[in-house]
Amino acid sequence: MVDILRFRDDEAVDHAAVTVDSFVEQTNANAVRIEPSDDARDLIPHLAQIHLVEVNFPVFGDGRGYSAARILREAGYTGEIRAVGDVLVDQIGNMKRCGFDAFEPDAPLDPADVKAALNRWPEVYQESADSRTPIWNLRHE
Amino acid sequence: MYAYDKYDQAMVDARVEEFRDQAQRRLDGKLSEDQFKPLRLMNGLYLQLHAYMLRVAVPYGTLNSRQMHALADIADKYDRGYGHFTTRQNIQYNWIKLEDAGDILADLAAVEMHAIQTSGNCIRNISSDHFAGAAQDELVDPRPYAELLRQWSSFHPEFMYLPRKFKIAVIASDTDRAAMRLHDIGIQIVKNDAGELGASFYVGGGMGRTPMIAPNIREFVPLDQLITYSEACLRVYNRYGRRDNKYKARIKILVHELGAEEYTRQVEEEFAHLLGQGIEPPIAELGRIKTFFTDPEFADGAKTVDRSDPDFALWVDRNTHRHKHDSYVSAVISLKPVGGIPGDATAEQMHLMAQLARDYSFDELRVMHTQNIVLPHVRIEDLHALWTALDEAGLGTPNLDRIGDIIACPGLDYCSLANARSIPLAQKISQRFTANGKEDTLGELKLKISGCINACGHHHAGHIGILGVDKKGVENYQLLLGGSEAEDTSLAKITGPGFSEDGIVDAVETAADVYLSQREDGERFLDTYRRIGMAPFKEALYG
Known part of the structure; x- marks a missing residue:
């Protein structure tokens, strides 16, 4: 069982993330936590100084965090995006496609299930924030 | 029609494996029911009143005969020998066992079909015009x-x-x-x-x-x-x-x-x-x-039918639609026999429709959102043979867009959300209007029944709509008039206080009679309603 799953080689930020509101006021923070109702675009002017964005999933059925992650990647953010909270093995594949590269679930995930989930799909149909080539591009290479 | 390539096939195959794995983790207790529920829903599995229901996607309503045969086989093998075609051009099976679901999905994948995203808070099956192409x-x-x-x-x-x-x-x-x-x-x-x-x-x-x-x-x-x-x-x-x-x-x-x-x-x-x-x-x-949707090779042929058999002529007039090639029509197979369950088909009927599609319609069928089946490309000279085969199987009801061509949700007979039954009402109405002979004189009249306010039976869009509600533990039915789902889209309005189960059948007849007495040349029920408004109907119903 693992507590934090990271798909990055750099050193993890070792202090707590602050809320978006306090981040915008506090110029030296480099880790910030997004709640579902926060607008990820508020962070875009500050991306150069951010090393970690935690995206909170209070309940796994609230899908706003998927858009938040993609918006940050689309804006060129290369730091860590970590899904925290009610993060379950059946959702992490899609989260990874949306740009998440770390997971800190409330309940630990079975590594074998994680491996199966992340290797499930032979291809993907559409473009997202990962580097996978969509089927419709493979067909016309 | 569209055919999978290796990529499409690999994706549905992966989905079957994913679902089997998820179902196993549910059985092992690794997934709670709350965690499993959205996963099974995204594979079309609902828990209904009596059993699991499986909804299979029919993308944009288009099927070939091999797929229709497979749907019939699933009905026989895993259900009670029938299936139910839905308002989203899909098919549902009402008596499924959870432990069979993985095998059913595998059977579907073998004929390029699936139940992906037929439920859940995601993008559902894309629907389209049943006469497309x-x-x-x-x-x-x-x-x-x-x-x-x-x-x-x-x-x-x-x-x-x-x-x-x-x-x-x-x-x-x-x-x-x-x-x-x-x-x-x-x-x-x-x-x-x-x-x-x-x-x-x-x-x-x-x-x-x-x-x-x-x-x-x-x-x-x-x-x-x-x-x-x-x-x-x-x-x-x-x-x-x-x-x-x-x-x-x-x-x-x-x-x-x-x-x-x-x-x-x-x-x-x-x-x-x-x-x-x-x-x-x-x-x-x-x-x-x-390139998958190019025209089949149409051939010139007869442009009219021999009308000497009046039953056949009536079916041709009612249940065929103008085709872009003048030697062809699109033929509608009514799944609304008088007194039947709207949208239901037995496995034998599905096998027959598949065979007829192969023989007469370039191997293609469509599911209509009105819960009927279309053979899109039928040679006019083949119509009599087609109709004869349909009629023998109880599939020749000539009631397209008539009052008996009712859309009804599964209602309280199956659905855990329903407040009232829809199916028995549809049966009573189609029987009433056949017995009194008024179906013929009424012309186009789209009647739609929902057993609760979620409106799966499209009652808002019915020329006549019926909404079942629960009134202090008793089923009660509201009557609505004036809806349309066509290019002149409008939402139906409630006439007033609701009716009992028998009362609503009488009320529908009363509304139909108002139309018959007030209509002007060429007017459909909807046109008359729009011209004269609600008042004359209210007067007749409650006055």
Whole structure:
């Protein structure tokens, strides 16, 4: 069982993330936590100084965090995006496609299930924030 | 029709394995029911009153005979020998065992079918015009665009946990046979002044407890931006659709609360951003898909039928639709026999329809949102042979768009959400209007029944609608008049206090009689209602 799953080689930020509101006021923070109702675009002017964005999933059925992650990647953010909270093995594949590269679930995930989930799909149909080539591009290479 | 390549096949095969794994983890106790529920729903598995129900996707309603045979085999092998065709051009099985579900999905995958995203808060099966590729009045075949949207929306990583379910319809004709403006997104393929094809977007329609007609938010999206624009519509919804109340979570509420103009502004802003992200498929993909939807080899032949058999002539008049080739028609197989269950077909009937599609319709069938089946390309000279075979199997009811051609939800006989039964009511109404001979004189009259306010039976869009409610523990039925799902979309209005089960059948007849006594030349029920208004109907019903 693992507590934090990271798909990055750099050193993890070792202090707590602050809320978006306090981040915008506090110029030296480099880790910030997004709640579902926060607008990820508020962070875009500050991306150069951010090393970690935690995206909170209070309940796994609230899908706003998927858009938040993609918006940050689309804006060129290369730091860590970590899904925290009610993060379950059946959702992490899609989260990874949306740009998440770390997971800190409330309940630990079975590594074998994680491996199966992340290797499930032979291809993907559409473009997202990962580097996978969509089927419709493979067909016309 | 569209055929899977190795990629499509690999994706549905992977889905079967994923579901088997999830079901096993549920059995092992690794997944709670709350965690498993959205996963099984995204594979079409509902827990109903008596058993699991499995909803199988029929993308844009198009099937071949091999697929229809497979659906019949599933009905025999895993259900009670029948299936139920739905208002989203899908098929449902009502008596499924959870432990069989993985095997059923594997049987479906073997014939290029699946149950992916037929439920859950995600983008559902894309629906379309049931006469697509055959209708004389269409600009182009809308199905290639629906297929492109199917691929885009399948397993879309950002849009699996939307605020609520999301339904898209695509048409390409000014005549709307798909209730396009009553969808979350309705798309009409149009031509601009320069002669280029594009997509006109209507967003925020729907039925349910708060029915709304979708406003047009953009008249022309170029085809090489179709997916990007759709993605923008969805992203704005995913971020800002309400999640505090499931009854206010559909996109229609967002569009209504923001106003169409503000929603459009936000979509355009997101669209401008996404245009720079390179998410659009290569336009060659649309070209590839279109090669699957070219015309079959039509041959000239007889253009009229021998009308000496009056039963046959009546069926031809009622149940065939004009084809773009004048030696062909589209033939509608009614799944609304008098006193029957709307949309139900037995395994034997499904096998027969499959065989007839092979013999007479270039191996193609369609599911209509009105719960009937279409053979899209039938030679006029084959019609008599086709009708003879249908009639012998109880599939020759000549009632397309008549009062007996009722849309009804499964209602309290199956559904755990329902307040009242729909099916027995549909049976009584079709029997009443056949017995009194009025079905013939009434002409086109679309009657739709829902057993609760979720409106799966489209009662808001019925010329006559019936809504079942629970009144102090007793089933009670409200009567609505004046709805339309066609290009003249309108929402039906409630006449007044509700009726008992027998009372509502009488009330429908009373409303029909008002029409018969007041109609002017050529008017349908709906036209008369629109001309004279609610008052004369109220007077007759309650006066």
